[in-house]
Amino acid sequence: MNHGSLFSGIGGFDLAAEWMGWENKFHCDINPFSRQLCKFYWPNAESYENIKTTDFTIWRGEIDVLSGGFPCQPFSHAGKRLGKEDDRHLWPEMLRAIREIRPRYVVGENVRGIVSWSNGLVFEEVFTDLEGEGYEVQAFVLPAVGVNAPHKRDRVYFVAKDTGRNGCIQRKPQQEGAEVRQQRDASTRSTDGLHLQKGSFAKRARGHKNYWEKFPTQSPICSGDDGLPTGLDDTAFSKWRKQSIMGYGNAIVPQIAYRLFDTIQADSLSL
Numbered sequence: 365m366n367h368g369s370l371f372s373g374i375g376g377f378d379l380a381a382e383w384m385g386w387e388n389k390f391h392c393d394i395n396p397f398s399r400q401l402c403k404f405y406w407p408n409a410e411s412y413e414n415i416k417t418t419d420f421t422i423w424r425g426e427i428d429v430l431s432g433g434f435p436c437q438p439f440s441h442a443g444k445r446l447g448k449e450d451d452r453h454l455w456p457e458m459l460r461a462i463r464e465i466r467p468r469y470v471v472g473e474n475v476r477g478i479v480s481w482s483n484g485l486v487f488e489e490v491f492t493d494l495e496g497e498g499y500e501v502q503a504f505v506l507p508a509v510g511v512n513a514p515h516k517r518d519r520v521y522f523v524a525k526d527t528g529r530n531g532c533i534q535r536k537p538q539q540e541g542a543e544v545r546q547q548r549d550a551s552t553r554s555t556d557g558l559h560l561q562k563g564s565f566a567k568r569a570r571g572h573k574n575y576w577e578k579f580p581t582q583s584p585i586c587s588g589d590d591g592l593p594t595g596l597d598d599t600a601f602s603k604w605r606k607q608s609i610m611g612y613g614n615a616i617v618p619q620i621a622y623r624l625f626d627t628i629q630a631d632s633l634s635l
Contacts, residue, residue, distance in 0.1 A: 370432035
């Protein structure tokens with residue numbers, strides 16, 4: 365199956381798609397650090413910078429699953445909760461991308477605060493917009509602890525399936541082989557002081573299901589508690605270390621995305 369990601373961050377959804385054996389076709393993020401990581405680990409994927417200025421129509425009918433953790437700051441309890449008045453409210457741009465791409469499935473992610481902001485106004489807007497485009501939508505509050513992570517981290521996930529009611533072209537599901545795509549060779553590359561090791565991502569494909577087995581519950585706990593590879597901590601310059609910490613803080617838990625993707629694939633093969 366083909367996967368594309370919006371607001372990709374450091375590649376949580378893309379990593380889960382790789383675990384599934386899917387092909388990551390493109391990613392999109394305005395943050396240079398995030399794009400540099402995604403381009404390194406998925407060099408064959410198209411890399412887009414600004415969702416507001418990107419035309420996604422070339423992907424119409426080519427993407428099975430489109431994911432996106434549209435910015436959470438407008439709805440997070442940790443912020444000012446300006447909601448739709450915040451210039452980081454980018455759900456309308458994600459909706460435009462969905463209209464242009466017409467994926468078979470959409471997976472969106474946001475903080476739990478989106479449910480309560482303005483009596484659920486934006487939460488309902490996401491449902492209404494997707495249903496208006498011919499998608500059947502369900503929402504789930506999924507905590508990181510649900511996949512055995514050592515912290516709660518509630519997040520809202522929207523999962524939408526194209527019903528074909530809006531004139532889309534339903535692509536025949538690709539039959540996945542039993543073997544996951546061959547892992548990339550473990551190698552280290554240095555770019556502008558950012559040291560990246562491909563093996564640190566690739567190894568997760570072999571052990572992500574039991575990632576937190578015997579995981580330490582006492583300090584120090586770093587990136588690993590979010591289920592992400594620890595290689596991002598290996599940065600030579602302080603500017604990248606700060607970006608690394610921010611990237612982990614904004615990232616999804618890819619083990620949760622993997623569970624959702626696994627269910628989506630089973631559903632697609634049953635059609």
